Amino acid sequence: MLRVIVRRLLQLVVTLIALSALIFIWLRNLPGGPVEALLGERATPASRALLIKALGYDQPVLVQYAKFMQRVLTGDFGNSIRTGDPVTEVIGRAFPATIELAAVAMIIAVGLGVPLGYLAARHRGRLLDNLSIAGTLLGISIPIFFLGYLLKDVFTQNIHWFPPSGRISTGVDNTDVTGFFVLDGLLTREFDATGDALWHLILPAFTLATIPLAVIVRITRASVLDVLNEDYVRTAEAKGLRHKTIRGRHILRNALLPVVTTIGLQTGALLSGAVLTEKVYNWGGLGTLITDSISGGRDYPVLQALILLAALVFVVVNLLVDLSYAFIDPRVRVR
Amino acid sequence: MSDPITRPTVGAQRDGVDPAAVEEKPEGVTPSAIGRLGERKRARLDALAQASADKGGVSLIRDAFRRLRRNPVAIFGAAIVALFVLVAIFAPLLAPHDPAQRFDELTKNLTVDSIPGASSDFPLGSDPLGRDFLSRMIYGSRQTLFVGVVATLIGLALGVLIGALSGAFGGWIDNILMRFTDVMLALPALLLAISLVAMASRSSQWTVILAVAIVNVPIFARLLRGSMLAQRESDHVLAARALGVKQHSIVLRHMLPNAMTAVIVQATLTLSTAILEAASLSFLGLGDPDINRAEWGLMLGVDGQRYFEVRPELAYYPAIAIIVVALGFTLLGEGMREAIDPKNRR
Secondary structure, three states, rough: OOHHHHHOOOHHHHHHHHHHHHHHHHOOOOOOOOHHHHOOOOOOOHHHHHHHHHHOOOOOOHHHHHHHHHHHHHHOOOEEEOOOOHHHHHHHHHHHHOOOOOOHHHHHHHHHHHHHHHHHOOOOHHHHHHHHHHHHHHHOOOOEEEHHHHHHHHHHHHHHOOOOOOOOOOOOOOOOOOOHHHHHHOOOOHHHHHHHHHHHHHHHHHHHHHHHHHHHHHHHHHHHHHOOHHHHHHHHHHHOOOOOHHHHHHHHHHHHHEEEEEEEHHHHHHHHHHHHHHHHOOOHHHHHHHHHHHHHHHHHOHHHHHHHHHHHHHHHHHHHHHHHHHOOOHHHHHH | OOOOOOOOOOOOOOOOOHHHHHOOOOOOOOOHHHHHHHHHHHHHHHHHHHHOOOOOOOOOHHHHHHHHHHOOOHHHHHHHHHHHHHHHHHHHHHOOOOOOEEEEHHHHHHOOOOOOOOOOOOOOEOOOOOOEHHHHHHHHHHHHHHHHHHHHHHHHHHHHHHHHHHHHHOHHHHHHHHHHHHHHHHHOHHHHHHHHHHHHOOHHHHHHHHHHHHHHHHHHHHHHHHHHHHOOOOOOOHHHHOOOHHHHHHHHHHHHHHHHHHHHHHHHHHHHHHHHHHHHHHOHHHHHOOOOOOOOHHHHHHHHHHHHOOOOOOHHHHHHHHHHHHHHHHHHHHHHHHHHHHOOOO
């Protein structure tokens, strides 16, 4: 087990180093060069030379890469071109918004997806099953930003159930402690702020949850169907075990392995959906930051940090998924 | 193949893609399936020898095709795809107007914000520039098909190249190529596409196509590598080797064709995600900047977004078209996967 973990960690480090090298190459080959990206096209040769020296671009490539890595490892990604603030600060501000959104989305996706998939499998071929199949197919075929606009149109314009955008209403007094608005409200006992933040979360979280929900329902259904055909389930039924016992100890426990993988992979991939969802609801998280860093003149220092961060999260989540196997399935642990 | 704990998610699933679609299992042809097939063929050949009325064995592909034809859902998907392709081919005959022609008389008497609605000459109305929306929708099928198919084909070609090299040679080539796909898989799909587009100095239709294509390369590569590895262990490859068939001929004639089924199924499913990804890039303002091009993703992502509150139809029509077509490719792809699955063979 330990050997496997060490090997996976090494692989992960290699992947991240390779990615950082690619990002480094990318930055050096920016359209117009990194100096132009910083100074704009109308810079004087003198200021250009000054910046080249200041950035260390007159030094050998390997030295530059080493310095780049040194800065990356100490968390120094430079300053945002757009705002001039340190990149870590810019990202730090946006981070809680996305994590909050992603967490609620995953709670929705898992909380609805696993039971729904299980029920669909148990009622195979009947109405609930067919509805869930149709729903999941639609879920993976619909452009989620369109779904976002649709939900927004229905629930904020036609019936005013939810606020159209943002994370909190203007006028609601929330004290910023952690940046997680729901949590902040609880910590400072400003429960109206918590309520308001949750109220703002519902539509975006449902939009973001669409794809993971659809995928989780499908995988759970398929996996439970596989297990239902196993001999040991029939044996358990023949033994006269109670339904609850069969469901929990025989079916779900065995069917859960692919579901856990799916949940992990979908969590890692949430940032893709977040970029789209956050734009629809003007959310102001990492997704919004990515969009703004590209469309408002490319903000390369922010982009490179975001890409590395996204990769780190994605790869670590994948690793955790693999390792979680050992805890669910004792057979894996033995190897 | 490596042990399950290190690679349970190989062919790692991209966001939104059913992992079963990219599972690293030798779809269609497991050694035992081949054994079974052999038995069946032998039995059938015996029968043939006795009663020459029989027309011979059924090939794997034909067998799968027969099962596909009996699957109404897959047929429905295929019908959608066929309709879509037909509209794309006959667009010039079907469209009442030139999709790029601006009818100034439609927009002349309007305020800045309003967009001409439907009239007898323009059944779906026009877009903000006074171009017939129905014609743009019809011609849109062409561009959408083009983006989806070309992106998928490029991704498929590169992925097959990497996967085949990896699976055929193994060893350090395999190791390097797979670490390379690891790096590509270290980012969620849309984020990788965004990074790739951001790399280009100017966006164009081709930056979108290439970005979407490259996102799919590691998926195809890992999938094919997995099937190739399974093929390498299979009886018929062993037999070929024992007969002294040359290495390149084993790879090209025995391993690759058998390993390709799973990849082709995946390509069908990719057609749907490619169209959706291209639409997402357009929505983020990273799409094709050519305003004359009628492509559904572009229409939905740009005008559909901008005028959603004034004229939601500008979003609805292309969105519905995209959903239906994506659904068509998904249903067809899943039908194909079911059809080649040896579990379903009788």
